[in-house]
Amino acid sequence: MTNVSEGNGEQKAPSLYEQVGGESAVREIVDDFYNRVLADDTVNQFFAHTDMEKQRSHQTAFISFALGGPKEYTGRSMEKAHAGLNLQPEHFDAIAKHLGEAMANHGVSSDGINQALGKVATLKSAVLYK
Numbered sequence: 001m002t003n004v005s006e007g008n009g010e011q012k013a014p015s016l017y018e019q020v021g022g023e024s025a026v027r028e029i030v031d032d033f034y035n036r037v038l039a040d041d042t043v044n045q046f047f048a049h050t051d052m053e054k055q056r057s058h059q060t061a062f063i064s065f066a067l068g069g070p071k072e073y074t075g076r077s078m079e080k081a082h083a084g085l086n087l088q089p090e091h092f093d094a095i096a097k098h099l100g101e102a103m104a105n106h107g108v109s110s111d112g113i114n115q116a117l118g119k120v121a122t123l124k125s126a127v128l129y130k
């Protein structure tokens, strides 16, 4: 198993994705996150040559992974997707901050935000310094 979503073998408490309000809520969080990332000079230069469609797919993959949503990402590995960017911890932290703020802005609880940021942190070593 190499995909980034978790198995869902048994019935359990609603996922963060469901708690947040499902697809339409996630779309709004993605839009908000996207605007924050592109307005931030710490990180927006990385996306300067990325087309809009890829940027959206990046933001959506990021949020879906963080929330444990149903969309499985089937693209390049995290290492390959970020190869040549030489991302540093400050870039990662900026992206995580925007995610937290976009979620807070859409009424996600601080527990929910911590859960999402914890999940994102598990990919840190896969994306940094590549």
Ligand code: HEM
Pocket: 043, 046, 047, 049, 050, 051, 054, 057, 058, 061, 062, 065, 073, 075, 076, 081, 082, 085, 087, 091, 092, 093, 095, 120, 121, 123, 124, 127
């Ligand atoms: C948990 C952390 C992250 C996840 C899950 C993630 C996810 C992804 C995915 C799925 C892609 C491929 C998108 C595609 O090819 O359509 C990608 C590419 C990319 N990511 Fe991330 N990313 C993370 C962190 C970051 C950070 C911290 C930055 C920089 C600030 C960043 C910048 C980029 C850039 C510039 C691309 C290349 C887009 C292109 O091909 O032009 N990512 N990321």
